[in-house]
Amino acid sequence: MNAMGSYLKKHTEALVKSVGVEKACELTGKSKATLGRYYSDHDEHADRFMPIDTVAKLEETSAYPHVTSALAELGGITLSIDRHRPNRAKSSGVNSDVLALSQRFAMLIAEYQQSIEDGVISVSETKLLLKEAVALQRVLLDMKLHLEEGKN
Structure with a gap:
């Protein structure tokens, strides 16, 4: 073998x-x-x-x-395990995913606006932006899965 x-x-x-x-x-x-x-x-x-x-x-x-x-x-791939999936439990379809997506995007933009006010994005601000970007990615994944399931 x-x-x-x-x-x-x-x-x-x-x-x-x-x-x-x-x-x-x-x-x-x-x-x-x-x-x-x-x-x-x-x-x-x-x-x-x-x-x-x-x-x-x-x-x-x-x-x-x-x-x-x-x-x-x-395959030389790195995985990230996410046991916390809040969008998964409350999302019932694409319509709720679109709402969650817009909320998450608004949070990301608000965080970015605060971070860029002084012209410099600090390390802690970068971590917050990354956290929001990952949350947005989770919502997009849920939406993708619902679309594939035909769950509109």
Whole structure:
């Protein structure tokens, strides 16, 4: 087995064990033996990897996205985990997303206006602007997901 396969299998095992084998079986509808094959390093299971929908189900329950982070690392990608998603709970569709988007944008512009008054944006002001930009990005992501779902 190549190094990438071995690396993914180790992270697959970490994911299953972080959820718990019994719970993982319950969530995925797969047996212990099947889950075990996904992270087995034996030659006969070298080409078996966990299906992506199974990974998604388990990572939704897990405290950490083991396989997703491993894939990101292999691709040279950095992930940012955001467990706090206030827009997700209260947003019921595109209309509410547009309202949240306009509110967040107004907050970003207001923060920028205050920051630029003296002609210099300080480090702390930069952090506040970044925080608002990330909040705006979250709303845009929610809106994108609602549009993809057809939830207008």
